Each structure stands twice: as structure tokens, then as C-alpha cells.
Amino acid sequence: MHGEKKDADEGAATQWKESTLPTFLPSYHPDDIYNADETGIYFRALPDGTLTFKTDNSGGSKKSKERVTVLVCTNMTGTDKRKLLVIGKSKDPRCFRGVKSLPVTYTNSGNAWMTAEIFQNWLRDFNRDMARQKRKILLFVDNCSAHPKGSADRLANIKMEFLPPNTTSIIQPCDQGIIRNLKFYYRSEVIRRIIGNIDNTEMTANELARKLTLLDAVHLLRRAWRCVKESTVTSSYRTAEFVAPEQQEHCEDEDEDVPPVPSGLDAESFSTFVSHDDDLPCFASRSDEEICAEIRETAADVDSEDEDDFTPLELPVSATEARAAIETLRKFLGQKQSDDFDQLYELEDTCERLIDTSRKQTKITEFINWIP
Template sequence: MTGSEKLKLLVIGKAKNPRCFKGIKSLGVDYEFNKKAWMTSEIFTKWIVKLDKKFSDQNRKVLFFVDYCTAHPKDVRDKLRNINLAYFPPNMTSLLQPMDQGIIYNMKQHYRKRILTNILTQVDEGNSVMAIDLLQAVRNLSNVWNAYVKPEIIANCFKKAGFSKDAMQTPFEHWDEEDLLSISDLAALQSSFKKVANIEASFDDYVNVDNGVQTWDNPSEDDILNSIFEIRGVPAEPDNDEHDLTVEELAETEEVLPTLIQAASSISVIRTFVEMRSDVPINAFNSLHDLETFIENEKWKTVIQTKLTDYTALHRFCE
């Protein structure tokens, strides 16, 4: 509720192995799937049990609030050791759920802005606008969640929902959503959106275009049966926009991996770009440092493996 710790996003798609994921081994989010891309009790149970193990390993006790719906079964509490699962009363989500007080909307604003920016860049460069696949969506979501949904807005939304003694004493009728996009940003995006979309709609309408999309439901017998088949590896029939990899494609998922030298060179170029600007936030430098450290560690492991191999070959030669 302080915004100081954010979990990885859970993204639910329709295919077990989407073709756009070919060769990808790390997404930066947790990924699950089912035929309708809905949250189900099976997915929720798997996710929260995994999270409970993480907190158990860290020796932490956590109070966890969730919506009251069939996708969040109450019997899952029997499987949890370190998470105390609490449910909001029915029909109170819009008032009590902090995510609904501005966190989701904030994330959608930045996500839609990122999409528009990418489209406008392609148009300005004279390229045809590419369709956004699931992999690009995942990358954008992960980036926005980690870089743009600030601790302040998370803390404010918890306060607005009443998770604070101060909030109980001071109503948040005039709550200042300081981390939402600025008026000038919205005006610029409104103009850009109309230029690209060629329709009379506000940026706010664009952000909320999927508000009515259903994300969970009481499963029918067929839904339950299909989810069991999916868990056992029997593929569901995906929609045209999200295909599973075929057996042959799965066998050829290894893409050409850039070398460590190429990766280090790219990081060096990015660092030069960042250091030659005066408006770069400190977290950009922190991210660069983390990447450089990771690449250096990988290079060191490669050196050690090479030396060990050479030593073994030399030892055998001497024998």
C-alpha cells in the first residue's frame, strides 16, 4: 500500500506457445493461457500459491486483499501459509479496491500513450504501421508497470479506498491524481490520436475502450472441461490473432542469440546516448548499471568455463 513493492504482472493469453514468443525465454511477466484469456480459479490458485512460496522463502507474512468473484476461490486459503487472503464484500469493488481508484487507469493511460507514440514514430519515419502482437503488448505492459506507475499513485489510491487512518478522517473527495498524464500531455495525445485514428473520439475514450471487456465468469461445464484439457496439454482452438506454435516450430524455437560482445556494445551506445542528455532520470542509470552488471557476470562465467575446459584438456594431455 506504500507502493514500495510491485509484483510482476500476470498476463493471460489464449495460446500456450504464441508464435510471437518464438525463441523468447524471459518475458518480465508471468504468463498463463486459456481459450478465452480469462482469469480462472485454476490460474489464480496457481499464481497465488507460487506467490505464497516466494513470501515463505523470504519469511514474510502478508495480508492480501482480492475481489469477491468466482475466479478467486475461497478454498485456496487452505493452501496458503504466509498469505492471509481477505475478500472485499460483494459489489463493493468500485469503492474498496485500490486498483479501481486510479492505479489501473493510470497504467492504461501510459500504455495507450506508448502505443500511440510507437505508431506516430513509424508514421514519421515513413514506415507502414505494424500490428501489435502479444509479445509487444507484454513488453509495453511490463515497461509501463515498472517505470511509469509510481509509488505515489499507488499509495494515494490505497488512501482513497480507506486503507489509512488519515483517509478515514479526511475524505478524498478532492483527491489530486498527480501521477496521471498532465493536461498538456493529454492535449498533445488527443491531437495525435485523431491524426492517426481519423475518428472523433477523446483520448480518455481511447484509454477506456476496453472497460466493458469481460475478464472472468462463472465457468460452464464446457469451460471447466476445456481448462482441464489445456492443463493436460490438449490444445484449445485459438483465435486467428493468437496461434500456438506447431510441433515443428517448437522444435525450431532457438533464434540466433546476440553475443555478449554485441550486447555490451549496444549497452555502451545507450549509455553514451543517456550521458549526453541533461534530462535523464536516475532510474535510467540504475537500469543501465543492472544490465551492465548482468552482462559482465555472464562474460565472467564464460571465461571461467573456458579456463576449466582448457585445464581439463591440458590435464588429459599431460596424462
């Protein structure tokens, strides 16, 4: 799990890197070496006291406790950043109703934690994809209750190895900058979204943050994940000393990706904000009393994303509305002297293809219903 380094066993980490890791790296191409790790995210959180626009007058705001767990997985070269697995609390979030496709894989558990069942399902899907690609890969994960030993024993295309206990904050690649980068971009997107809407409403920043739905969050997470560069991934693997000798010279020439801090925020405060939920539990590793206390606290939180009472169900978007939106974007680009029309044309082609498919399905349904 993504977290602190202060209690890490540096001796065990060094021994593993020197004696065990070198036995694995030569047997696999860097494209086929993966690391997967979970992190918790308070997806509606805002930084404390740093937003100077339309903040609440109450002298403070309630800490947002709406959380998800995100499983991040990427290979050593950053060429295969796997689709994010997002775990929420609700099986059927209100904001998902009517939605037929998501930019992430979504599932749920009682505390929005990773469980052994969820992990094994994800692992089997991963194995099927590798089988389709005719690839055999090596997957490193941390040693926790949600990653049962033997999970990959019957999987032909994935060999799973566990990192030593109490060392992952030092030697797990995802903990060396990949997850932090993801959170940096995600929180930048949340703030950008709020700043973009603040002048068009009487709502405060905190009120706008509370309107952020789980559906909004998974789209922003996907957008943030796309922003994480291959150079960030290779740099993180290099920091964890997972780099094969033939890759060392290439990686040393790469510059670390440092995303810009959102306008109006100082770097130190934003850095603290990005990492404020790094130690959020992602699986059951505490006492029963602590787990029950969190469940009670979560149940009492009126802002739970399971509720979404303030989010009305959206009506389906018609073909006419979709085409009008494309036309609005075309005008916007033209007025801004932009030459990014090709991307708009690709989006327009996608919309027309979906409209045509929907029309054909409707005609087939009508024909079947007409048959006496």
C-alpha cells in the first residue's frame, strides 16, 4: 500500500535488491515486468486554506471523507499503463445509472477496500489479456492480506512475486513517484474544474467539491492517469533499482516529470495536499475495533458518495444534442485560432458511429416487436 517510509525495514530492502531482484530481471524483457499497488483517495477533498475564491464564511470546512481505493499497475517501461481499478462502497452508485461504459474498471466493497476476491478477479482478467497477447509477465505486489499467496499459481501467463514485508515504501516502483504523480494530476484537475465553475455560480468552492460525483471522479482519475508519462514510470522503477543493466544508461538521460502547481497555490501547500491521504487504509490490516470505528464514521457521513441525493438522474443525451455539442466545440476552436481540428473530427466520427449503431439497434428492435 502507498504510504510512509519512516518504519520501513531498510536492511531487508537492501538485501532483497542485492540478492533476490537480480535473479528475476534477466529472465524478462522490461516490457513484461509489472508492479501493482493500491492507494486510497479522498476524491472530493480540497486543500485547507489555500483556495482564496468564494470559500465558506464559517471559518473552516468539514473534511471530506468520501473515498475510493485505486489499483495502479504499469510495466517497467511505462508502455502499458493498465486500466485503473477503482473500488467504491456502492455496488450501484446513483450517478452511474444509465451509464454503459466507464473509463476505469469499477467494483465495490463495504469499506471501499481491496479484498482478496476483488484482487483475484482483477488478476484473472489481467492473465486473460496477457494470454490474448501471447505474453508471459512478471508481476510484483506487496505482501498483504488482500493479495493471497498462490493467487497466480494456476495462471499460465502471470508469475507473481511478493516484495518483502515492511519494505514496499522503499522498493515498490509505484511508491517512488507513479502514484504521487497520478494524485498530483487528479487533484490539479479537481481544482481546475472548480476554478472553471466558480464564477458561473453562487456556490462556494466547498459546495462545488461536494457536487463532484463518483462518475466525475473516475473520469478525472482516467484523465490524470493518461497524464502520467513514461519517463515518470521509468524514473520510479530506477529509483526502486528495478532497472536492468541494459536500460540503465537510457534511463539516466531522462528528466523527472514534475507537473506544474495549479495557479494560485503555493508548491509546499499543494504538495502536502497531494499526499494527505497516502496512509489511508486500502485493505483490512487493523484490529476489529478500528475497522468497526471506521465503518461507523463512514455510515454517519452525510456526504457519502453512495447517497448522491443532490445529483439528479440525467436524461439520455440525444443525437441532436451530441451534434450540437460538436458544433459548439468547432466554433470554440475556430474562435481561439486553434489548429486541433483533427482531434475534433475523430470525436465527431466516433459520435456518428455510435449514433448510427444506436439507430440500427432501434430498427432491429422495432422489427422484432412488429413480428406477429
